[in-house]
Amino acid sequence: MISFNGRFIRLVALPLAALSVAAFATACGGDDDDGDTEPTQADASASATVSSSPPVAAAAYPVKVKDLLGREVEIKSKPVTIVAVSPTAVELVYAAGGKVVGRTTTATFPEAAKSAKEIGTAYQPNLEQILALKPDLVVADSSIHAQPALRQPLEQLPVPVIFAGAESYQQVLDALKLMGQVFDSKTTTDRVIADIEKAKDDAKKAIAGKKVTALALIADRDNTFYAAKTTSYAGDILAQLGIENPAASQADSGPFPGYTTLSAEKLVQFNPDYIFAITAAPEPAPRLATLIPAIPPFKALKAVTSNHVIDAKVDYFVQAPGPRIIEAFKAVAAAVSAP
Incomplete structure (x- = not known):
């Protein structure tokens, strides 16, 4: 059985940032130590200014x-010290x-994450x-670690x-x-979400009017093929673009959820316009x-004769479902919109 770098099911982890808690500012008195000194007009004005200042926002935590x-x-x-699994x-x-200060072995993106300890x-x-x-926070994967044998030990930390x-867009x-x-970074994540939505819309526009069929395929070491259904991440990417x-x-079949075993005869019968071929091994x-x-048997396929068999990156379509779905949308659009 092929190893997908530790994950063939959707991986998603929750990121947490390291920031400090804001402190309330307090007003200070003047330099004069004489408690009997009468307040001046300037003092009164300053006091009025302080009292009219807007209230400090409540803490997020x-x-x-x-x-x-x-x-x-x-x-x-x-969270400041985060481990992502x-x-x-x-x-x-x-x-x-x-x-993150801790990461799994195959988690090497973004570049900054490489300096984190492997766990x-x-x-x-x-x-x-x-x-x-x-750590003050552990971000586990709701897809991989949903299995009780993995979930329970993590929950007991x-x-x-x-x-x-x-496992989907x-x-x-x-x-x-x-x-x-x-x-507490809604502004940041909203911007990422907007970028993803734009990438999807741009990809749909790029291939608008093109009525094509496509398969996303993986294979094991015995060269058994598996095709992504719409219930898989790769299949959903195709579906989102129409x-x-x-x-x-x-029907689901084989070891990978959301995939169906695809015989050579079935692939010839489907005869897709495009094949997005995903190689797990580096x-x-x-x-x-x-x-x-x-x-x-595949030499006469439309995808083969048209040079439309695409080397699709495992990171984008299988190994790391997440923000880089932007790149997956771009890759599909670039392939389908090309002459």
């Missing part, structure tokens, strides 16, 4: 949030203006290493734990909104986009 597993979690103060979780933290993989996080970093992730937006609450997916109505491993055209 503590705040109670509901994470993507429906759990209510209290955040007592703005999936690539998606890491990216969500940074998208909300935060940073194992998303499927095998090292709880001792997490606690050694003394003696620090607040938030579950955030994404809408869940990316939901996760960002949650992170905005956790970090692209017809011949595999959408197929280079120099052979690319699935190179393998497909070399298989004799």
